[in-house]
Every structure is written in structure tokens, then in C-alpha cells.
Amino acid sequence: MKRNVAIIGGGQTCHAARRHDVDQAEMVNEAVRAALKDARMTMDEIDLVILGNMEFFEGVHLTDCWLVHGTGAYGKQGVKITTGGTVGATAVCAGAHHVASGLFDKVLCIGFEKQEEGDTGAILSGVANPLWGRSMAGAAVGYFAMMGSSYIANWGATEEHSAMVAVKARQNARKNKYAHLKLDITIEDALNSRMLAWPIRMLDMCPASNGACAMILADEKTAKSRCKKPVWIRAMDTAHNEQFELDWRDVKTKRLIFSRACAGRLYRKLGVDDPAKYFDVFEIYEPATWAELIWYEDLGLCGPGEGFRLIEQGKTNIDGPIPVNPSGGVLSTNCIGASAMLRVWEAALQIRGDAGEHQVPRDVRRALTTAYGGTNWTVMTALSKTLDD
Amino acid sequence: MTERVAIVGVAQTRFAPKRPDVNYGEMAYEAISQVLKDTGLALPGDIDSAISCSHDIWDGQTISDIGITDVIGGHLRAEEKMAMDGSTAVFYGAVGILSGECSCTLIMAHTKMSQTNRNIVNNVAFDPIYTRMLGFDFTSAAALQARRYMYKYGITREDAARVVVKNLANAKRNPCASQSGDLTVADVLSSPAVAPPLHKLDIAPDTDGAVAMILASEERARKITDKPVWILGVGTCYDAHYLGDRDLADNFALERAAGRAYAMAGIKNPRRSVDLAEVGDEFSYQELLWLEGLGLCDRGEAGRFTASGATAIGGKLPVNASGGLLSGVPTNVAGLNRVAEAVLQLRGEAGERQVKGANIVVAQGHTGFCGQHQCVVVLGN
Amino acid sequence: MATKDKEWISIPMTVDVPYKFAAGEYMTKCLTELRDSGRIFAVECPKCKRVQLPPRIVCAECHVKNEKWVELPHEGTLMNFTIMYLPLTDPTTGKPHEPPFVYGSVRLDGATSVLDHMVEVEPDMDKVWVGMRCRLVLRPKEERIGDLSDIRYIEPLPGQKKPQTKSR
């Protein structure tokens, strides 16, 4: 990047299954005002607004044009990005590009979803190609189920391992006042929850949440003069995946897949040899428990087939050596357009030491975040506490 | 801009009322494969990022860039989708290159308007709480804007009809155009009323097509082509949403977007500097309104300016030498095609529609009804 | 958050958008042949030789145009499966597929791609396994419309037993 880019503020709503008290603009505005307050900034100072949201999920076309009062975009420059579940991270990535370009000093990035207003089932069936698979749609959970069954069959993990992920996420969420599913559950609860598609049970899946996240990015000069604890965006990378091939579900595939390709490039940019040591905390996008275990392996936090050992040994707990999703992650909060941005914002909070009860008990200097969407796409973002880290 | 961004290649599909022979991915590939062939660049390898412009609701597929990942080279690489008019992809593409994160970016916009009903699609862009239920679409909203503009500035239906006559005549020189013809003002005025003051010929037709473009850093551009076209300035701006929130005859967002683009390009007097304008004439009156917003003539003067012949090919300031949207360019593709036409003109490759001495061209695109989001790109050679 | 005395208004609204989807060059041949002759056509990448189903214009990995057609047999191997406990509604017919049922991924012999579909076997972990040989069962010709649902389901080839060792 031509200029260093810092996160100088951010904010989020209290995510929930129901937000009957606000319309979409009011909900987005809560996050925007929280971000401005956090950055000690007024809307007048913002140069450009980027909105990330999936138009079909609420059945609104050109959401950015409607919500100009909530986002504060009226009279300002701005763009809208839509890349599926990754969109929140793509919006941050786009924001970083705008600042790094030298054309803009202060950029507001927003991601949101008010899932209760849309028709999630109908919209998800629309992801399938209209002529090849839409008549079978509704089987999205089947994708994660086959990912899980491949994991079990090949690596010898059991349903208890996914239950451990389910419990970790919800117990961490109890420490995060903004999280949606703050469940005091046990492994037995997870194993006894309703079976959706073997081996995926109810508690193995993310909820449908309403919520928004906003972040303010700035150039180095602004960041250093305006912000006590800027968090630096050190590297970003994006990998999409082809439309029809499903190799990623097979844990033993020899083909290069999106997650490994993306992580490989990102690590090369930063010179990372051992990501488990290099990064102090991880915020990853896990729509299902099995996805978290596979992320451990694809990110190189352990060897292939060893992901379930990490959770078994408690290594990815808040107080473990490789903390993953201290916020509770997507399994606890999934407001799709905001989910990937929440990963970045939660990681930034960890670096600032401002995560409150779910703060990782160590000096957090570097963090890695991932996103997940589309037909298996990801955007990864690496953050640091100082420009020397 | 300290660094420069170049457009090193453009390709257009033929624009047609309906392309039943291709799906949107295949249609996009026609433009993508052509621009790769023209520039001699290859995927994967030579291109480091891709931006697409389309809308899920037009494409009939949730997260519709799924359907173009393969053809745009997105497999295991970056592909970002902007659900806006294609002009904004040029804006964002330039930003990405200036950031140093990308050096060569493939941009593509596509829409198959024929596969659905534009009024139903566009109704979904109206806020669901106060307006959508009333049944508005972009044509009825534009009719409200047209009447307000005519009332406030004394513009007549004849003034707007002259835009149609000019653009469809220009389109005869454009082999990509979907429709063209020798019309008279009387033909336009007597075409069936749709939403007065808008009649059938005042409205851009449903069209299928795609446009692809490659942007590169100055260093890369020099190696790719000896005819780079430089992006001199870009600017965007959001206006208010609700139809009653603004005086629809005003040009708040476009004036700001244009001001930003001109400032970046170092243009103080656009009337003196700009040799050609390609603007989003989704409806006939919009060419007039946008000309004023771009500062290319005084408020309320665009009708007389057009009647004087100034905006014809060979006039003082040719506008939409390509035939514009009225000759058939799909929504979303519209703004990217304005930029593509500007590039062809600046490279001297516009064939029969070539405007002599075009050195500075301004391209304008807009998203939403009545121009809610405006994007201006200033280009030069 | 909501206070008790306040009424929150909501406005129900249905978005119903009609489409006429063009299959395009590649899917037109695939779906027409499936409907009219019951044959399954895929494409083979000239560079990496991946045999891709459904057929598509570009090999995403090599970014070359696919031009070679390959006919696939109706037999293949089950690569993966799940037992669905959720009702699966076909949005094009509105008819539900009653759970539980087996939903699986078959690789037709000679293909690189897999095909996800219903598997016509008892939803019992002892009756289905990875590596099971199976075949496509098509609807009768007069019922076929040119859609993935023209394949009614995948069924096991007769005379197989689940291997005693743990399946891979």
C-alpha cells in the first residue's frame, strides 16, 4: 500500500434476533454514531462512505441510496460493495484502498444486515444457479454437513469436537455484551440439539441476526494526530472460488483451495512462518462448527487432521495459546453484511485492549481475521498494534 | 493525482434487445475475452484484481458474481462486486491502483434487462416503508423529475425530443448500438405516452449486453499499449432518497461529483476544456439536466444549447456521439459504456462517430432513480 | 430496546420478480440432451483435462475456453453424503421431500466434478457409505423438463454391502 492505513474508530449495535424498534436506517445509524464517538469525530469530517450489504437479503435494491440518512452519506462520495458473506471485510479492504490511494484521509465503512426483514429461505435458494441446482435448493446446510462428514470420516474426529466449538463460541459470547446468542450451554446441550443434517445440529450453526458494524479508517498522519490507539491494517488478500466445484468440502483434497491460497499469499506478504506464533489472536468467519476446525488447518495453526486436537486441548480458548474468536464469532452473531467486518473490528478491539470481558489475557500485537461467503470465498486481513509489529 | 492510472483496453458486446443464446456469464465472457485479446494480457497472471458491476435482482441470482467468478478470472483471486452503475467501477478501479495494492485491474459490467421486468425490479429500489407500496418505478419517478425540470426552467418536450433525434442519428454510426434511426421531433412527440411528459421514445429501451475494461498503473500501461487513456479526475456524490426530499429539478449530487472530478483533473472551466461528453441519457430530458449539472452549460440553458446544434457530432460540444443510452445500453453497464466510448474517442478508434480533436472527455453515470448517486470520470490522452 | 407502551409498526411486503433465464450455449446442450435423450454431457478443459459438470464456457483454473464435449455414464461413486433431517422443498414445484433422507455427492465415472442429489437408500448409516457404487435414475422422458430434477435420484447399484473396515 502506498500509504499506511489505520483503524481509528469503530462501533457496533447490540445484535439480536429481533430489532422491531428500529428501521434499517436507524439500526445502521446506531453503529455509525458509535464509530464516530469512538473516533471522536463528526460526520462532517468523513470524506467517503462505503456500504456493504446484501441487497437481496432484505429485498431492497440499492440499499445505499435509501439509507443515506442513516449512513451519513448524503452529499458525500461513496460506493456500495456486495460480495456475499465476505462483504464486510471487502468493505474494509475497499476503505483501505481509498485511504492508501492518497485521495481520501477519513473513510467510513459500514456493514449491516436486518435479517428479520427479509425472506432468508427464499434468498438463500436464489444462490444456486437457476438452471442447475435451484430446484434442489434449501440444501445449503447440506454443504456444511458434507464438510463435517468428510472431516469425521477422514480425520477420526467425533461429534463431540464440533460440540466443543459450539460451546466455546456461545460461552465466549456471554462475555461480549454485543453478541446475539449468549448461551450458557454444555457439550451435552450441543450434542442433544436438533439434528439438521448429519453431523450438523442446531447448535452447530450460526443464528440469523440483526445488526450493524461501522469502522473509520484513516491515513497515518490523521491516525497519529487524532487517535490514541490506532490499529494498523498490515495486509489484505482475497480469494474467490469457482462456481460449481466442491473440492473444498473434501478435507483431503490435493487441489489448492480458496482458504489456503489466500492465507499463503497473505503470509508471504508479511513473512509469516508460523501463524500460530506470529498472530496473537484470530477472528475467523465460521458459519458452522466444522468450518472452524477446518479453518485451524487451512490457516496453518496446526497440521492437516489436527484441528480437532486444538479444540480438544483448549488451545483456542480465550486464555489459550492460540485464541480464536474470543468475541463468540459468527456462531454467536450472524448479521451477514456485518459479520466479516465484525471480525476485523473485534480483532482491532483486542489489539487496543478494549474488548472488555472477552479481552484475551496477553499483550495482543497482531491479529488475523477471515471472512467467508459466496461459493467459498474469503477475504483475510492482518492487523497490528504498531507499524513495527 | 501524483500517480496516473490508465485505461489500456475496452471491449463491448453488441447491444441487443434480447440475447436468448447466452447466459450472463457467457455474455460477460464475450467482452472479457475480447479485451484480453486486444491488450494481449492473459488470465491468470497479468491481471491482479477484478471488479464487476451488476445487481442480484437484475441477474436473478443471490450473490450474482458467483456466475462470473469463472469468466472474470476470480478463481483463487480477488473479485469485488459493486452493486452500482458501471462508472463507479472505474472510480474504484482507479483507487485500487493508486493504493498500490493492484497494478492491473479487469472491470466488467453486464445486465440482461430482457430476462425480467424493469419496473418490478426498480420498484424494489424504493424505500419499503413510505414509497414502494405506491408502485413507483424509475420511469414514473423520472416523469416527476422531467415535469419539475420543465416547469422550473421552461424546458419543453421538443427540447427533450431533440436529444432523442440526435442520439438515434448518432447511433447509426455505432455498430454496437441496439437501435438507431432517422427520427423527427414530431416522431418523438407522437410516440405513445408512457408517463407524461415521457413518451416511449424518450425512454432508453431494454437491452442486453456487457462491457469490459482494463485499468493499469502508469508503469504497466506503458508496457501494454502505446495509446493509454488517462483517468484525470473522478468524483462521486450521494443525493437524498425520498422523491420529495429534493427539488427534482436540481443537480446537487452531480454538481458536487463533477466539481470533485474537475478539481482532481485541474479543470477550472469545463466549458473550455471538455471536448466531448458521454452522459447517462436514460431518459431524454436527463441528457439536458446532466449537461447543466456537469457545468457544461448554464442552468435551464441545455434545451437551447441542444437546439443550436452545439451537442451534435461536429458541434461545439458533442454529447453522446455514441448514441447514448437512448440507442440501447443496459442499465448498470451504462456508465461503464460512457467511459468506454470516451476511451474509443480519445484513442481515435470511434470509427464513423469519431469526434475530431477530442482530448478531454467527461463521462457521467448514475445509480438509482432520478440520479441519486452520481459518478463523473474525466479522461484525457 | 422496545419499551412496553410503544407500538412498533411493521409493513409486510412481498417482492415477486419474474425471470426468463437463458441457459446459454453450454447449459442449453446439457439440459436439452438430459431432457430429450437422457444423456449427460460435460466439458473437458483442453489444458488441465478436468471433466466439468455442469458444462461451462471457461475452465476457472486455466481460464481457457472449454470446447471439448464428453458424454458421461450414469454410473459413479458416492464421494460424500449426509442424512437430511430438514424438509427440502423444491422451489420450482413447491413439493417437499420428506425427511429424513440421504443427500449425497456422486462422481460419475470419468468426471472431475461431483453432483449433489438425493440418494434413494434408507437413512441408516449402515446402508450408505463413501465409495458406494451408484447410478442415476432419471424421470420418464415425458416428465423431463430440462432441469437437474430430471434426475429423480441416485440409487445404489445392486449387490453391494458396506465394507467392514471404516470407509474413507
Added chain:
Amino acid sequence: MENKTEYKPFEVDQHLTAHGNYWAGKAGSRFYTALRDRKKLLGSPCKACNKVFWPPRSICTFCFSELKDVVEIGPLGTVETFTLVTYAEPIHPRPAPFIYAVIRLDGADTGMAHFLDEVEFGEVTIGMRVQPVFAKDRKGNILDIQYFKPL
């Protein structure tokens, strides 16, 4: 291609149908309960802009102030622009042809887009004074105003 058979382009008719439910929020709920229960029209005043907006909103579009109050506006208003819709679409709540207008309600600085009826299209003018006709059975949506008509 090996197989030279010509295929007729294959096309399929489908619909994407999504049932949404949109929450009107803080400002919207006040507007619709007042309209439904009392036939009153509300707008949001912005002290910083010294203006009153319809539709009511919690954030000023123009200066980003938080707006908490509402004031009664209308019910009379003035036509700012209008058109006649001649075509029929399933999205229309009434049969075409019908007239749309943007009406600035007395006491408001922004206009309301709605129907105009009980008038011939040729007689409508910008500046015409109009009044709302309320629906008898009001449900808390924008059709609780059936249309506006000339005074």
C-alpha cells in the same frame, strides 16, 4: 465442438418471491400510529436546518442531527410535480391509468409522493392545492391515505 447439433436456446421461466416484513422504526411507528388511529400526519423538525421533513426520520438527511420530535403537518398541501401512469404492472396498488404527484404538505419543507385522484389529468397543475382522502379501514401503511384530491 464435436457435436454439431444445433440446439434451440433453452430458456426457463422462474420467479424469485420473497416475503419481507419491514419495521418502520422509531419515527415511522409514530407516523403510522398517528395516521391509522387519528388521521394525523407527522413530520420531523430539524432545529439545525430549521426545516420540517416528510417522511419523518430519526436522523436529518442533510445535517446528520438526531431528530427526536415530531410535529403535525398538513393535511393540506401543494402539488410540486405530477405524472400520469398509463401502463399496468403487478406492483401497482390500483389500476392504471392513475396520477402520481409530489405534494408538499403545509408546514413541511419536503414533499410526499402519492396518488392524486378525483381530477382529470389535464386539469392538474403545479401549485394546485390538495387534501388527503383517508382510507376507512386503516392498517398502518402508506395506503391509509387513499389519495389526494383537489380542494
